[in-house]
Amino acid sequence: MLPNLSGPQTLGKGPLFWVLFFAAVIAAAGVPLFASSFAVSNFSYFLVWTFMAMGLSLMWGYAGILSFGQTAFFGLAGYAYGVISINWGDAHGLTWAALLASLTLPVILASVLGYLIFYGGIREVFVGIVTLSVTLVFETFMAQTAGPEWTIGEARLNGFNGMSGMPALTINFHSGDLIFDGSPFYWLLLALVVLAYLGLRVLVNSRFGNVLVAIRENPERAEMLGYNIRFYQLIVFTIGGFFAGLSGAFYTLWGSYITPSSMGLNAAALPIIWVAAGGRTDITAVLVSTIALTWVSQQLAIYGSQYALVLMGIVLLLVVLFAPNGFVVSVWRSLSKRSFVREAADPVRKFTSAAD
Amino acid sequence: MDFLYYAYAAFYQFADAFSFLVLSGIGLAVIFGMMGVINLAHGEFIMCGAYVTVLSARAGLPLPFAMVCGTLSSGLVGLVLERLIIRRLYQRLFDSIVATWAISIIATQGMLIVAGPSLEGIKTPFGSFELGGISFSVYRAMLPAVALLLLGALYWLFVRTRFGIHSRAAMQDADMAKALGVSTNAIYSKTFGLGAALAGLTGALYAPTMTAVPTMGSAFIVQSFVTVVVSGADVMLGLAPSAAALGLIQALLTGFHGQLIGQIGLLVTVILVVRIMPTGISGFFLRGSGSK
DSSP states (O other), X not given: OGGGGSSTTSSOOHHHHHHHHHHHHHHHHHHHHHSOHHHHHHHHHHHHHHHHHHHHIIIIIITOOOOSOTHHHHHHHHHHHHHHHHHHOSSTTHHHHHHHHHHXXXXXXXXXXXXXXXXXXXXXXXXXXXXXXXXXXHHHHHHTOOSTTOXXXXXXXXXXXXXXXXXXXXXXXXXXXXXXXXXHHHHHXXXXXXXXXXXXXXXXXXXXXXHHHHHHHOHHHHXXXXXXXXXXHHHHHHHHHHHHHHHHHHHHHHHSEEOGGGGSHHHHHHHHHXXXXXXXXXXXXXXXXXXXXXXXXXXXXXXXXXXXXXXHHHHHHHHHHHOTTOHHHHHHHHHHHTTSSOOOOOHHHHHHHHHO | OHHHHHHHHHHHHHHHHHHHHHHHHHHHHHHHHHXXXXXXXXXXXXXXXXXXXXXXXXXTOOHHHHHHHHHHHHHHHHHHHHHHTGGGGTTOHHHHHHHHHHHHHHHHHHHHXXXXXXXXXXXXXXXXXXXXXXEXXXXXXXXXXXXXXXXXXXXXXXXXXXXXXXXHHHHHOHHHHHHTTOOHHHHHHHHHHHHHHHHHHHHHHHGGGSOOOTTTTHHHHHHHHHHHHHHOSOHHHHHHHHHHHHHHHHHHHHHHHOHHHHHHHHHHHHHHHHHHXXXXXXXXXHTTSSOO
């Protein structure tokens, strides 16, 4: 297990990298000790999105599957947590059961949709078109649920204005409830992000990850070598859907609301922007760029979300035109060329970057 | 007589859906067929056409001239963007699609900043007529004819003109066409401009029937994807049957179950069609005939 934390498919290895990594995690964990509760809430907000971005990085950067509609899974899980938790309430630890239940739905949707896509022979750009269409139709559907007939149990879907008022994650002790909001929520999220990050590093450096890269580089060749590429693609698509769902459920938990526009065209573009800007072929780069860009967006959103979106569009355009491997990955490589960051010469990396 | 009225009403629904699908997909289809690029800024070219039409009509230009202005300005923007951005990405399909998405976001949100959330609209011309107690808009009843006319014009362009022959050659085998002295870059550039202009025309045609807002492109985008995916790469062959089949499905589902089910029906149809005919209707027609 452990050796797989570093390998040919991830940037960053050696003691210096891991020392920096642990320093970053400890610094992040210490934030609630001296920052205001408003700042902690903002930090939670940045972390919420990283799951969806890392999942897309796995799909697009490692397996070559570009999905334009990860927000479909995001929205499904977000709404599912809302509906289920409002119905089940926050007693007896049922909020955790609601969280688990809301995460199974995107997994089911992703595996069914992935089956139709990959076993149905939908390829390349059409995967993006189908997934984008799914999320847009999903948005249209949720936006028209304003009427009182759109009620599931006690939960009103509430149309364009979105749902609100779902309970936070709660552990019920005899002495009283431990409610996961503010700092506990942030620590929980941080732990999950670290877990997801390390888990994905192990995954992409394992045999499975090597097969994914082989499929990305040349699907026909991988198939000729005997790999069932559809099965691999389906698994990756499902994992990506799960991660997007994780972001969605925690987004609902974070603000205790979810709206249809979280599945719209603009929302769907954001994960693509974060992943492209960081460098889709590396989990670390995507993690860094997602946090940085959501922070920038939030700073600009004070003036209106349109300014933040215009900037994100410009970032995407610049990255595609001038740094197709992503800003973070490009900077990292130029640093490691100057042997500032220790990284061994790596034939696989060289090959893939030449092929980009 | 009543039966005839209902038959006409049903036909009107179908024709309306057909023309919407043809018009929303046509610009996208031209670009996709030629370059393989799904232009995600397609909706924003439609928005551009609609905005210019509305603004110039309100400035006093007669509506047909305003529509020409809308079409031309959108085409011009397309040409400029192709020269500045898309041309640099020809060898990188995914990147060029992602770049069009970036353009789309910048255009929508930039328009929101510059021109505000909505524009005072223009009146739908020609009024309405009534059959058996049901009222129909004359203007919308004319749009299917416009859609058919446009398909005819494109057929003429691609089959009868020098540009058309060159572009079909480039589509079939770009390297061979290049070897025979066709400048494929010039063809791509013109095609992108043409696709943008057609999207602008769509915007111009629908401008009198809907409110011009920066996000109006998204009203067309799902329909345009669906039409083009079902149609496949060959616009001439695939677009009309694809729009006819989808229009029928949409009109039936919308008539019986409402608009939303109509849209979901379209989506399910697409997934099924791609399952059976991965290259769309045109690919299905061409299968076995030896050509690509």
